[in-house]
Amino acid sequence: MVKDRRATVQKVLLITLILNLFVMTLKAVVGWWSGSLSLQADALHSVTDGANNILGLIASRFSSPQPDRDHPYGHLKFEAVGALGIAAFLGIACFEILQSAIERILNEGDPVSISSSELWLLLIVLGVNIFVAFYERTVGQRVGSPILIADAKHTMSDVWVTITVLVGLVSIWQGNILNLPQLQWLDVILAFPVALLVFKSGWSVLKENLPWLVDEMAIAPEAIYKLVMQVPGVINCHDIASRGVVGRQVFIEMHLIVDATDVATAHKITEEVEAKLIEKFSPVRISIHIEPPDYESDRISYEAKL
Secondary structure, eight states, X not given: OOOOOHHXXXXXXXXXXXXXXXXXXXXXHHHHHHTOHHHHHHHHHHHHHHHHHHHHHHHHHTOOSSOOSSOTTOSTHHHHHHHHHHHHHHHHHHHHHHHHHHHHHHSOOOOOOOOHHHHHHHHHHHHHHHHXXXXXXXXXXXXXXXXXXXXXXXXXXXXXXXXXXXXXXXHHHXXXXXXXXXXXXXXXXXXXXXXXXHHHHHHHHXXXXXXXXXXXXXXXXXXXXXXXXXXXXXXXXXXXXXXXXXXXXXXXXXXXXXXXSSHHHHHHHHHHHHHHHHHHHOSEEEEEEEEOTTOOOOOOSOOOOO
């Protein structure tokens, strides 16, 4: 049985939502004071952090692992849908950053003016972001929550964005002191790698969660076959299929040929097969179709269609 971890996930998301709102507000205020495009873009990125937390809370509310009449396979795909929503938010943030940077290049705006006190505020922001990323990732890995792990990756991208922006603003601050106006262009130039970091994070989240939604193979059928054939009384297993994510929830189906002439013996063999698969791939739900000893099939799994 899959453990219901929603209470833990919701608690973490609520804490990180409060912290992300604090970070977003601080970045927006300092970005507006200084006129920094890269920092305003970073604040926009932080807006998606808060939106992701809200999305995660909604997704987690409906992602019970326990089956019911309307969802006999459970509700865990709601978390994967939530993670894809995070990827979409990251894509929007990437587009907004690039658009703002190009507009600044085509239409020069006011120079960036940053003070040492504002830089110290950004260091506080960086510290909060690092704490949130590691906190979410640690809890997400412990309870096996894709929404927390995905959001931690998003927040980690925010850490690198903030570091990049901070380096640029420190250089601009020194440029203003040393009368080097050329360094003003760093604010625009650094907006582009910020966008690339955001895009990379979104692509990573997409790749990890799309297989769950399209029912991609979870376990190689050859691995299942090798394990099942170790059980005494099993003559052959074929038409093996699996879906889900190992460690989160896996569904396995197969046809099994057993050396048994009565239902009780066949049932005992299938229970041993299930126990072996559960021990290796838990949590897992298994469906086995029993066939008589004289049945023949050499097809382990389904053939690929071109």
